[in-house]
Amino acid sequence: MSTVAYIQADMVMNPLLLKEINKKPIIEHTIERLLQITDINSIAMCLHKNSSNLALGYLQNKYPTLTLNFSKEQNAGKRMIEMFKSTRPSSIVRVTGDQIFLDIAETQSMIDDFKVNQCDISYHDLNDGLLPEILSYHGLEKCQIPIGKYHRFLKYINNNPHILSIKKREHGSQTPFFRFFIRNDREFHVASQILQYNLDYNRFNVYGELLFGDTGLYDDGWFETFESKQSTKTSGELVPWMTYPAIDFLTPRVKKEFSVFEYGCGAGTIWWSKRVGKVTACEHTSHWATHVRGVAPENVTIIHVDLSKGDNYARQVEISNENYHVIVIDSRDRINCAKSAVKSLTDDGIIIWDDSQRERDDEGKEFILSQGFRKLEFKGMGPIVKDKNETTIFYRDGNCLGI
Known part of the structure; x- marks a missing residue:
């Protein structure tokens, strides 16, 4: 067979x-995964002939067991039938080009069951x-006309009466919540992490919701910042090193006419500079002050x-002899910084205190509240860090953020 x-x-x-993961294109990961399955000795591809797909033509020379054809046919189902009209294989193991995490042992087991049960289609x-x-070529042949109307033959099967014998395959109790295809930047990032760190993705149902679920951590760029130790979003934009909830709260409320004073400078300085009229920051580390000064725009001092x-x-x-809409406390001598800050705000000004969970600074926070x-x-x-932190905004009535 x-x-x-x-x-x-x-x-x-x-x-x-x-696109490459570990210096290898995704499509090559998929091909090499298939070649590890005992019963698969040959691989076939029939691509719609267009300028984009021609870039995959090199695969024919790289993999001797691969047969790659180009077709004028745009319909994916029809191209698959076209590919096997002459060879008529007993069973066809169909995958997409981005299935780099194909379970080798389970796939071999599926092939074995398929041979025994002699059904038309088996799928997960x-x-x-x-x-x-x-699927069997015989099964394809039985329904090639209606299947040819759809790019996915399963779409036809699931939505229309048919004469095919079907077996659904369960993957077992360890089936993860995540869909391991690679069709967007988020899925590419997850796949890169799995391969780079050799993660056991079959156990992601245990801890995956926290890492990759709807937590916002990917969109916020946390994975990149944890690796690079740079305070950026996924897009590469610099963001303040404060909690994501605080950043989300501030972003729509900051206005161009604001003036900002920071104790400490860095990524937040650049972030503020793009959103307000003027930023002044004091920094106790000489070389860091020089670095930030070199990359900051003209509205930053x-x-x-x-x-x-x-x-x-x-x-x-106080020495600056100006009043500010926003004063950020995120560096040294915080208690004294707080005492100076309350004297240097505009009438509608606010104070942002990062890492406010630290009890050693309680005196300064209590002083602000007393005012x-x-x-x-x-x-x-x-x-950057994996710990849960706190950012506190101190405000009065009629404040510039509209709280």
């Missing part, structure tokens, strides 16, 4: 197929990318202050 693997691929539908009930669809000079650092906001301020605490994860 002859078994051949068929890869359904299209660079127009999935331009990530040639969850369609999570870990198992293929297996960086002041280097030696911490050894008494309370000079905390008093910089007629109220507070909002934003607890959660933030860039």
Whole structure:
């Protein structure tokens, strides 16, 4: 009984197929996964002939067991039937070009069962990318006209009466929640992490919701920041090193006419500079002040202050002789910074205190509250670190954020 693997691929539908993970294109990961399955000795692809798909032509020379044809036919179902009209294999293991996590042992077991049961089609009930669809050419031939109306033959089967014998395959109790295809940037990132760190993706049902579920961590760029130790979003944009809930709260409320003073400078300085009229920051580390000064735009002033000079650092906001809409406390001598900050705000000004969960700074926070301020605490994860932190905004009535 002859078994051949068929890869359904299209660079127009999935331009990530040639994107590399561990220095190898996704499509090659899939091919090499299939070649590890004992009963698969040959692989076939029939691609719609267009300029995008021609980029996959090199695969024919790289893999001797691969037969790759180009066709004028746009319909994926018809191309598959066209591919096997002459060879008529007993069973066809169909996968998509991005199924790089195909379960080798389970797929071999599916092939064995398919041979014994002699059904027309066997497929995974969850369609999570870990198992293929297996079909007989005889089954395809029986329904080739109606199947040819659909790009996915399973779409036809699930929505129309048919004469095919079907077996649904369960993957077992360890089936993960995640769909292991690679069709967008998020799925590409997850796949890269799995291969880079050799993660056991079959156990993601235990901890995957936290890592990759609807937590917002991917969209916030947390995975990149944890690896790079740079405070950025997925897009590469610099963001303040404070909790994501605080960033989300501030973003729509910040106005161009604001002036901002920061104790400490860095990614947040650049973030503020793009959203407000003026940013002034004092920094106690000389080389870091020089670095940020070199990358900051013209509306940013960086002041280097030696911490050894008494309370000079905390008093910089007073020394500037200006009032600010926003004062950010995120560096040294925080209690004294708080005492100077309340004197240097506009009437509608607010104070942002990052890492406000630290009890050693309670005196400064209590002082601000004693001056007629109220507070909002934003607890959660933030860039770079895996710990839960807190960012607090102190405000009064008629504040610039409209709280």
